[in-house]
Amino acid sequence: MTLIEAIRSALSAITANALRSLLTMLGIVIGVAAVIAMVAIGSGARNLVDQQIRSLGANLAIVTPGNVTQGGARLGAGASSTLTDEDADAIRREVDGVVAAAPFVQGTTQVIAGGNNWGTRIYAIDLDWFAAREWDVATGRSFDPEEVRRGDIVVILGQTVAKNLFGEDDPIDQVVRVRNVPFRVIGVMATKGQSAFGQDQDDVIFVPLDAGRRRVIGRNYAKDRSVGSIFVKFASEDDIEPGIESMTTLLRQRHRVIGDQEDDFSIRNLTEIANTASASANTLSMLLAAVAAVSLLVGGIGIMNIMLVSVTERTREIGLRLAVGARPRDILSQFLIEATTLSTIGGALGVGLGAGAAYLVARIAGWPSLISPNAVVLAVGFSALVGIFFGFYPAQRAAKLDPIEALRRD
């Protein structure tokens, strides 16, 4: 008997008890559906996280001013601006693996162009910003080094701002007023989309660091060369940890923080934050994997149970097959093929169900879901293995039957 004939005969045995077979498969169906949904949703989540890391800029750390103690009162982080763009220069110069150190000051402001106005965030930046955030202008041009050095009153608009102020018109070389200072538009940034926290990253304008410090964002930035924060980009992920250590040492020296005094700044590893998100996605995956494993186990036991029933019910058939010349291993393979066919069909149904569930989650959660062909092959293959594993004992019992006893049984 060829394998195809054997499978056809197994199918006829399975369909002879259609409802029972379907109920038996249910465990496998749920298990495989969980695996498929898990992999699809998990890889979708990982994709989302990757996308967010990419949108932020990879291998990034951010240095922010720390808390300051004044006369026993501990003011919150950022209460004073202890960082300067000289700190950024020092980091760029002295810390290994640093690709860019971008000092910046940020604030919110109203931007006016002709009859339109728009409230937005303003970043006063230097040239390293573009490298650190892996973000560039789409139309027009970026700042040139001289403009940054002099603090010229030129501005680069984010897409959202450009659209709200100028609509379809070309904003390049137009003038926008920020706090009554007329800035000339020299470029528009490429679209960046939403941040990990749902913020529209394109709702922003950029001006040279000194132009922003002196003319727009007040506070005490103007009086010295202090900045709000510094983005530090490293060449690779491995550079980040040692880089943060040497930055800490460097900044403590520069700020004359000695002994066991607290740092007056703090450094956060942004990649690590993204990795945390990725880790929680992994936790979710692990949970689903546990559900899948338990479900496949239960499904396998269900198959074993129903195969044992089937062997008992068909004892006479087994006896007859033995009498007409079936060898024990023919009986073994007959029941193994039956169990495996049962579990594989269950697996295929599970793939369909899991794909449907993943698609639904993707639609509802706005979460990209990816159904990988590998996961499908793996899931179906694994359910076939479950069939072989849990079908073996009943099949072996069938194969060990004594033909005389089996023929006599009712």
Next chain:
Amino acid sequence: MSLIETHDLRRVYELDSGRVVALDHASLSIEKSDFIAVMGPSGSGKSTFMNLIGCLDKPTSGHYRLAGTAVESLDANGLARLRNREIGFVFQQFNLLPRIDALSNVELPMIYAGFDKKTRRDRALHALGRVGLAERAHHRPMQLSGGQQQRVAIARALVNSPSLLLADEPTGALDSRTAIEILALFQELNREGVTIVLVTHDADVGRHARRLIRFKDGKILDDHRQTPLDARDLLSAEVAA
């Protein structure tokens, strides 16, 4: 050389209640193309004898040769092969598989002999023709009468052209007329050269064989040749009446 030769065949069951000697020192030989009835009350050893010569069981001691093969030295696979090639079984309860049609039932022994699909179809159809059921090939067992089911079972027993047709109470589940028809079929097959061993407790059935072997208490009580009743005569007598 005889088709079947047994020498001091002995089968002892070790039960919780003690040893039971089901068959004791049975020695006989059966020639090709003979028609033998094995008779005896239940517990006489005739079933044990049938299981042994049917290669379903192995003797505790003694020797058994079937078509030149020493059966007692075979393992389970060897016994299966011998059953497949040399023996066709016919049972009281027919033992057809209910889910498949008559043709597929007849094909069953050839599946284990490794024939391809086409050969199986052809030979199964031919075997069904021999028992007069060619036009019922695609009926399922449930759609056939008892006598027809037994004919399908006989076709299945014949399909691998075995040396021996072994029938265990083949008329036990049939009404008397159908039983005679089945006996007529056996006699016809026997005239064509098929060796038949028929196990029965019914003396009327036993009278259709050419040789009668009686068992009692695990021993051969009596073994003699007889002039068989011709089942065709009974059938035509019934038609005349």
